[in-house]
Amino acid sequence: MADHLEDTHFEEVARNFTALWHALTVAGDRDPEKHRSLINQVRDALDRGEHRLAGHDPTxxxxxxxxxxxxxxxxxxxxxxxxxxxxxxxxxxxxxxxxxxxxxxxxxxxxxxxxxxxxxxxxxxxxxxxxxxxxxxxxxxxxxWIDRSLEDIVRETSLGVGDIMHVIAAILRGLEAIHATGYVHGDLSLSNIRYMDNDLSRLKIGDFGIALETGRRHRDLDIAFAGRPRFAPPEQLAGQALDGRSDLHAAGLILSMLLDHCHVDHCRETGATVKRLRQLATELARPEPQERPENAKAALHLLDGLGKDIPR
Known part of the structure; x- marks a missing residue:
């Protein structure tokens, strides 16, 4: 008996859906604008009634x-x-x-x-x-909305040297834009670097939750400490004022991690380039800010000097 009722309900839903579909797709002489408006009204009605199906009100x-x-x-x-x-x-x-x-x-x-x-x-x-x-x-x-992060890449696969160079170039370009606007990101990490469409040159820096103006400290925002100890530079750990070089420190650590995950065969074939990239990672992550490149533009210049074709 229950199965019969279920089949009956399904058939009723199918008939009504067919009728609705026919009304929406067979426009006849209906004005295109009115047709689009009708579709939007149906979509809106379904949207508003979703909670009846889900058992709760959607937010x-x-x-x-x-x-x-x-x-x-x-x-x-x-x-x-x-x-x-x-x-x-x-x-x-x-x-x-x-x-x-x-x-x-x-x-x-x-x-x-x-x-x-x-x-x-x-x-x-x-x-x-x-x-x-x-x-x-x-x-x-x-x-x-970007649903993938650099952390996913490191966890799931290894990269070739060319890919790693595209990644660090994209990070440095993003930092250059952030710093040019007068801010320090302050929380650069694998999870805060997003990517889409499997295009590593289109990486995007996200999460400005603890970003601050250049020259300020996090205590100025009423925060005792902000950042990730794994990536934060010494001056951030000490609660000192930050500038663009603080983000370069994190970029250097990220570059070093990517090189550690470099595809073995590819890294062996490009050993000289890998060695120079590791040197760049070391330069970026120097303990003292004054020992690092002056800014992201200078770091990009060093990367360009490796002789690879890095898109700008």
């Missing part, structure tokens, strides 16, 4: 972005994959955790991240798209 921001999945949770923030209700495009939405909603420092940092990210436009920097609000007042930072 919709500014009547535009539907939160689809939680992809990362930090000490004070959460990041979601979100979809634009009309364009169907994917985006990242970063906000405060509910238990941090009233924390003035956490809120200030997220708003600071929005301001800094919004000031930087470069192909090698994750795009900050807009800042909205949840219904409960929490800020919602909308970012370009």
């Amino acid at each position: 919709i921001i500014a009547n535009t972005f539907v939160l689809e999945a939680l992809v990362h949770e930090g000490a004070t923030t959460r990041t979601y994959r979100a979809r634009h209700r009309d364009l169907l495009s994917l985006h990242a939405v970063k906000t405060l955790r509910p238990d941090q909603a009233d924390d003035p420092v956490a809120r200030k940092l997220l708003l600071n991240e929005a301001r800094i990210g919004g000031a930087i436009r470069h192909p090698n920097v994750v795009a900050t798209e807009t800042l909205l609000r949840f219904a409960d007042g929490r800020p919602a930072l909308v970012l370009e």
